[in-house]
Amino acid sequence: MPTTPANVRLATALIAELRAAGDPRNVAGQQRFGIRTSDEQLGCSMPLLRGLAKAHRRNQPLALALWEQPVHEARILAALTADPSQFTPKLMDSWITGFDSWDVCDQTCMNVFRHTPHAFGRVRAWSNREPEFERRAAFALLATLGVHAKKEPDQTFLDFLPLIATAATDERNFVKKAVNWALRQIGKRRSPPLHAAALQLAEELAASPSPSARWIGRDAVRELRSRFPKP
Incomplete structure (x- = not known):
């Protein structure tokens, strides 16, 4: 199931929400726990990510669009919104x-x-x-x-x-x-x-x-x- 322009736009909007909610102090904490990535790290919490994902469960086109973004939290959000059957x-x-x-x-x-x-x-x-x-x-x-x-x-x-x-x-x-x-x-x-x-x-x-x-x-x-x- 390929992604769609509408889901690309939705992915962009969700990443904007993540950027607004991010906290550099959380990034430092993540790095202390060995989370160091070449992607952009925003410092968003898992409860926040799970909350955003609730409205988009099993949205495979959205998950594919999120996965393509070089943003650490977008990749996790992709995993939370993906449809395993796909x-x-x-x-x-x-x-x-x-x-x-x-x-x-x-x-x-x-x-x-x-x-x-x-x-x-x-x-x-x-x-x-x-x-x-x-x-x-x-x-x-x-x-x-x-x-x-x-x-x-x-x-x-x-x-x-x-x-x-x-x-x-x-x-x-x-x-x-x-x-x-x-x-x-x-x-x-x-x-x-x-x-x-x-x-x-x-x-x-x-x-x-x-x-x-x-x-x-x-x-x-x-x-x-x-x-x-x-x-």
Whole structure:
């Protein structure tokens, strides 16, 4: 579904609202939390973005118009207004090339990608990507599916543990944090076999010669040993 002139105008108007509401102090705070992007940062809060998005849910042409703007908050607003049913694997692949901050990556995975029928396939497809935030997208999406894909069989997640083991040696901060997140969420599903498999992998990683894998493993071991799945 292509964008339209009317939605381009609406996107421009919404970005003007964002600029008016932005706060440079919030930009500084975002940067302290590792949100540094080549796009323009306005310093708008998530409650503000969610409020603006409410009137434009599932407006795919608007989301496409917003995504094309080099404005950090416009990209997040795009994720909040997009229609997941309109996303093909090709479009998902295109959007991840625009990720250059962890929050845009994670918001898009949580609000758009996890709702598509292509989600698990994209995890596998992106897990070997070289750019940091493209690879992060694989594991942020897997972590999100670990929380929300409640009817998915255990085997689906067991099959992803080797990808976690491989990616655990990636020393880049935003990759290793997403890999850790995915491992913990798989281990916290309401499944004793998944918990056991995730904990075993975490223990193996904790003994790895790789600093990144050790950090991932030790952190996951702490959480998985203290939070057993409820029967």
